[in-house]
Amino acid sequence: MPVVREHGVTEPTGRLVPVVRDLAKPMSIHLPQWPQAGEREAELLRNVLESEQWGGFHPYIKEFEDSFAAFQHCPHGIAVFNGTVSLELALSALGIGAGDEIIVPVISFISTATAVSRAGATPVFVDVEPDSFNIHPERAREAISANTKAIMAVHFGGTPCRLDELSRICQENNLLLLEDAAHAQGSEWNGRRVGSFGLAGSFSFQNGKVLTAGEGGILVTHDPEFAGRARSIANCGRIPGRSFYEHPILGANFRMTAFQAAVLLAQMERLPEQIELRAANVRLLKNLLADLPELQWQSQPEQVTQNSWYLLSARLQDPPCCGRVRRALTAAGVPNSFYPHPLYKNAVYSRVPCRVMPCPAAEAMVRDSFWLPHRVLLAEEDALHEIARTIRSAVQV
Ligand SMILES: Cc1ncc(COP(=O)(O)O)c(C=O)c1O
Missing domain, CATH: 3.40.640.10 (Type I PLP-dependent aspartate aminotransferase-like (Major domain))
Structure with a gap:
């Protein structure tokens, strides 16, 4: 049976649960293919x-x-x-x-x-x-x-x-x-x-x-x-x-x-239009969820005049809530992820020399954040409404 192993979901416990999706089953939310070619x-x-x-x-x-x-x-x-x-x-x-x-x-x-x-x-x-x-x-x-x-x-x-x-x-x-x-x-x-x-x-x-x-x-x-x-x-x-x-x-x-x-x-010929579409869809998703104070999108300093929107990331401050949102998105067939730990926690850095400064923000972030990859931001408006509903119902249990 064909399966695709996407990025894992980090449970609030820190345990990385791989997401295995059966390709034979249709996803409930339609997303465009990536990469795209013509x-x-x-x-x-x-x-x-x-x-x-x-x-x-x-x-x-x-x-x-x-x-x-x-x-x-x-x-x-x-x-x-x-x-x-x-x-x-x-x-x-x-x-x-x-x-x-x-x-x-x-x-x-x-x-x-x-x-x-x-x-x-x-x-x-x-x-x-x-x-x-x-x-x-x-x-x-x-x-x-x-x-x-x-x-x-x-x-x-x-x-x-x-x-x-x-x-x-x-x-x-x-x-x-x-x-x-x-x-x-x-x-x-x-x-x-x-x-x-x-x-x-x-x-x-x-x-x-x-x-x-x-x-x-x-x-x-x-x-x-x-x-x-x-x-x-x-x-x-x-x-x-x-x-x-x-x-x-x-x-x-x-x-x-x-x-x-x-x-x-x-691909460069496609990029400017894709950047514009992603920016518009980021605005749409943020508007649809603007009334959820729990959801704190990655902040954008005022000097940011254009964003490639490779990832749309957010914090939920509350790891169990983040776990719920990520499981709901995954169940709906929406790819989502976050780094499971700060870089220095990778096994390689238990052996290879490094210097680690205190990192409380990153330690919290890996437990309460998720990102949506840019493919999601190229989706049709209906799909984005469905994604917003999925996030909302997981936050407001
Ligand atoms: C921040 C960052 N740096 C470097 C790389 C390495 O690029 P590549 O996968 O093309 O080797 C990646 C790849 O995902 C990345 O996300």
């Missing part, structure tokens, strides 16, 4: 298939690098095969290594931290703001030591971090600002796209992301020197214009394939 993806993929270059030297790679970097308001982009590698590439191009510390938020995907560890440096885990779910600038400031080299800002769910404060803290303390913008294609702070604030911005195009080729990643930057170093490392240590077999730099092969670039170029 004739444009097929056309560009056919062009690659019919070319004699399926790898990282097809002109689509540069076309995608240039257009995505420009979309994020950056002059340089280095396309790679996923967002984990893109983070690792950024740290490698900066020469981050043993003895260095990088400050990371504890509400994120594991790659934000493991990229630091795999560089040989130490992640320093700091708390998030209880309302925005994003790194708390003051908690980040308190974590700075003589070994700190950078703050890694993660724009959780697509909502930009407090970029003014983080930029100021980095400037005052001679630190680099790096952006893990895996969730935030198209998100803006004061009209400027994320990924363009720090020295480097890293994006993921993994299957569930708002711009996807199944896998993929890119590093964007304003700094031509950093871009050159990163590009060389990602391309076996080669230098543009020099022989194919000259490798003056210690590199690796992180190149994106032409198939990924073809799909991403086509």
Whole structure:
């Protein structure tokens, strides 16, 4: 019998219960498929298939690098095969290594931290703001030591971090600002796209992301020197214009394939409209549930001028209530999830060196929060009304 194992549901006890859905049974609330593809993806993929270059030297790679970097308001982009590698590439191009510390938020995907560890440096885990779910600038400031080299800002769910404060803290303390913008294609702070604030911005195009080729990643930057170093490392240590077999730099092969670039170029044409639709549906859901004081949506600082809405997240303050909402959504066939624990509670960090600052906000958040993935926010209006009813009846038992 075909089953799909979606993200698990974290019970209020902290126990992760996997959600196993029988594909033969129709979902009660209709949601659009994700990823979405059409004739444009097929056309560009056919062009690659019919070319004699399926790898990282097809002109689509540069076309995608240039257009995505420009979309994020950056002059340089280095396309790679996923967002984990893109983070690792950024740290490698900066020469981050043993003895260095990088400050990371504890509400994120594991790659934000493991990229630091795999560089040989130490992640320093700091708390998030209880309302925005994003790194708390003051908690980040308190974590700075003589070994700190950078703050890694993660724009959780697509909502930009407090970029003014983080930029100021980095400037005052001679630190680099790096952006893990895996969730935030198209998100803006004061009209400027994320990924363009720090020295480097890293994006993921993994299957569930708002711009996807199944896998993929890119590093964007304003700094031509950093871009050159990163590009060389990602391309076996080669230098543009020099022989194919000259490798003056210690590199690796992180190149994106032409198939990924073809799909991403086509997906970019869909992205602006999808962002608008998600924003409209977020407004609708929030309006439909505006009278529920228990439901506290991820706050949006006034400087957020656009949000990719990769995730629509909320806190319920009350773990049993959160458990009820998540079970009701799951039973209705609506995907929902939340990180089961702050990053430092992953088993890997019982062995791998790290420094952990007090994180009471994140500890509470993992018990009383849930997110709806962006596929839900592309649904028809009827489905959104049904989702709102499902949430309401689980909150108001
Ligand atoms: C915040 C964050 N950083 C990094 C990554 C890693 O990206 P990828 O899955 O493309 O390796 C992800 C992926 O989900 C992520 O959510």
